[in-house]
Amino acid sequence: MEKKKVAVFIAEIYAPMIKEIQYGLIQCAKRSNIKLYFYTSFNDDFTTREYTQFTEYDKGDFVAYMLPDYDEYDGIITFDSCLPSMYLDKVNDIKKKAKCPTVSLGEEYDFSYTITTDQTQSFINLIDHLYDVHGCREMVHIAGRTSETFTQIRIDAFKAGLEKHNLPYDDSRVIYGSLWKDCGEPVVQQLLEKYKTVEGRILPDAIICANDFTAIGVIDALKARGYKVPGDVIVTGYDNVEEAQFGSPTITTLCQTFEQIGKECLKILKKVWEGIPTEKVFYEPGDLLTRQSCGCEPINFFNQSNIREKYARNLEGMGYLAKSNTALILSTSESESQEDIFNQIESICLRDTGFKSAVFCLMDDWDKQVVITSQEELHNKNFSVICGMYNDKKITRGPLPKGQYIPDEMKDDISPFYFFPIHHLKYFMGYIIVIPELENVYQQNLKSWLVNIGTILDNFRIRQILKQTVLTLENLYNKDTLTGLYNRRGYELNFKRYYKDCIESDSCLAVFVLDMDNLKYVNDNYGHEEGDYCLRTIGDAMIEAAQNDEICIRSGGDEFVILAKNYNDKKAEQLCTTIKESIKNKCINDKKPFIVSVSIGCHLQVPPKVTEDGMNTMLEAFLKKADALMYVEKKEHKKENKS
Structure with a gap:
């Protein structure tokens, strides 16, 4: 095949x-x-x-x-x-x-x-055993949830088993549980209430549970009230789970031949593939495993070596x-x-x-x-x-x-x-x-x-979302929304970092201060939108010129700052020239009726070592010296404009 x-x-x-x-x-x-x-x-x-x-x-x-x-x-x-x-x-x-x-x-x-397991025959075999071997005549069934299709099948099988032996059946002999251990307490309470009205009885002869977990819960609830299994009542389960095999008492149960069921699945498919007619429903017979909870094994017998080996491995x-x-x-x-x-x-x-x-x-x-x-x-x-x-x-x-x-x-x-x-x-x-x-x-x-x-x-x-959110918030907090440059807080944060780098490398720290010439003139004569154009143009020129990790900042109004490390006079001069040429070319290309120009001052030196407390003084000192040099150039620009 x-x-x-x-x-x-x-x-x-x-x-x-x-x-x-x-x-x-x-x-x-x-x-x-x-x-x-x-x-x-x-x-x-x-x-x-x-x-x-x-x-x-x-x-x-x-x-x-x-x-x-x-x-x-x-x-x-x-x-x-x-x-x-x-x-x-x-x-x-x-x-x-x-x-x-x-x-x-x-x-x-x-x-x-x-x-599917032949549940009807399995239940009949169980009831035959309880009737013939243990003399049970009064039996009840603890069923599963009504939503499960097998619940009604097992109820019908229980009924068929009783009828085979001419034992009475009515709906009161069925109590619904949850298929889990937690239903034991309410189930036992219902049983005790039920048999209060039955003369000479406290409990039925046998409690037949829909699965082993229900049986375990029922046995635990009976033990808690002082009743003995199987001395006072027999309890049986269904499925042969591990806890049923190794609990105290071990539980008499119906066992489905699970491994054989797996094999039969593929046998059916093989017949279909080969064109061999096969029944639509295959009933796999179950096995009855008699143990302590019905009295077939002595209550003092335990296969301790198997228990230890199993649970040690688990x-x-x-x-x-x-x-x-x-x-x-x-x-x-x-x-x-x-x-x-x-x-x-x-x-x-x-x-x-x-x-x-x-x-x-x-x-x-x-x-x-x-x-x-x-x-x-x-x-x-x-x-x-x-x-x-x-x-x-x-x-x-x-x-x-x-x-x-x-x-x-x-x-x-x-x-x-x-x-x-x-x-x-x-x-x-x-x-x-x-x-x-x-x-x-x-x-x-x-x-x-x-x-x-x-x-x-x-x-x-x-x-990752939180990290991006923090970055976004930091940008909102540290960035200027018009130009996308850092704001004044960005200068303070980055100055400290660049200061430490320059101390370690014994190199110059540079601070540039830029100020637009005649912003008021542009705003008054051409409108604030054109004034914003000028500020964005300056910011774009700074970013374009910043090719060596320079940090560009709009510190407020028409004032800008550039922070740089590992600098010298030649690099500072080249940066200023590049910025001014970029601004000039942008305005020419955009055919603006006005001239945008900036005045720039730069202070650079190898920074002296200061304590953390002296850092704010240091960053202000660099800024003031660069600002003073910027005003020198601004005065020269004004003289040129007058002439």
Whole structure:
């Protein structure tokens, strides 16, 4: 079979259940000449519930699913059971429009092939066990949120299990929870209230929970009230999460065969590609795992070595990743340029992250707070590889051809690629292509590491804006609005700097004072607009002549100052001549009916050493001496005009 490309839409890659499905997909893909592209989200329903103020995050996160050109893929697989509920409608629109076959995990649709656990049979098997082995006759079900499609499926399965054994069912036997541990307290309170009216009972025989986290919360709430599990009541879960395996008591649960589900996804696609008829819905049977919470394992039995090994590995991974997170934040906090930011990210991206390779790509206008609302809009953007490590070497940086999202040097890689969005809240910036060591990607801290990339870039953007704002304010404070030259404050600020340079180099500091001749005459006879023309012409001539770091200043009215360092008499004379000729030529070219001229005085000397307190006296002394020389020339100009 020729090589096939399959896009996989996934979330929560660090979750144990999701990781097992990925294992199944990757193993089957390697044997079948299939290249997998995982497009990932770090949003999830728990985040949405607990941090509702961050809902804008969803808009930037979803853009990952817009990256692929679906027409280029031979198949699409979506992990519907783990995708945020707010994404499902958008993802389903993608599947409906796709020209290739699609497979959905967990949800049944008429426009897609579906793999789902046979929840009805799984629940019936559980109730059979509780009825036959433990003699349970009074059972209740703690359901999930009504917004979840599997909630009603599991309620119906619970009902079917009771009816099989001719046990009574009514709606009071179902209590709705949140699918998280926090629902344990209110659920137990409702149960205690319910059984107050039942003679001879405090609790039911068994509490059948929609998932393990609900079961853990219920057990904790029962323990807090002094009830024993399974002594006083049996509690069961669903999913076989790690906490269910190693808690006290360990939880009897229904286990979905996640790795096999991953393999079945690609088996379905292969049948479709080969033209072999296949059912639209494939039901994968689940397994019943009996443990301490139903009494099948003794409560005093613990597999301590497994627990220690598992949590030691988790803690070690968390510690390393936390260090990587800290290094990422601190190393970029003082970066003054984009290149420095990118260099720091590149140097850290493989450090304790679980990544074998990581390549970072940004939109050319990533710092403009772009909100992407459609795939067409995204595909019109230009992207560049800005940094990263690939096969233990630095990636080649540079622009990508429009519509290409993978660097040329990675195109022939057969490893599965993971695409993570880079964004800050709703503002999309780019994406990261990762080849992970999947067994090391089990820490939810990974989410923080990747989210921090977007936050770091946005903080840099804000710092640059603040820096530019400060410069703008300084210009407004230190610059003359008519000529664009420094104002008198600019003279004071720069004199101190030039003074220190001249002290260090033992060279002359020069101060020129320029004053326009006959500004009042121009204003009175030709208007203030022409007077402003004269002042701008003088300012432009000063800037044109300033070729050696001279600082040009309009100190007020028709008075100007030039501050220069490392000067001598010849350079001072040349500067004055250049300014006067430039003014004269400008007026001739503009055919003005008046003459613009200036009187200039210059004082230069190697400045004496003074204390910081004596600096103001020094700068005024230079200015007064230059001003006095300027008036000498102005008197000569007046004599010439009279004659």
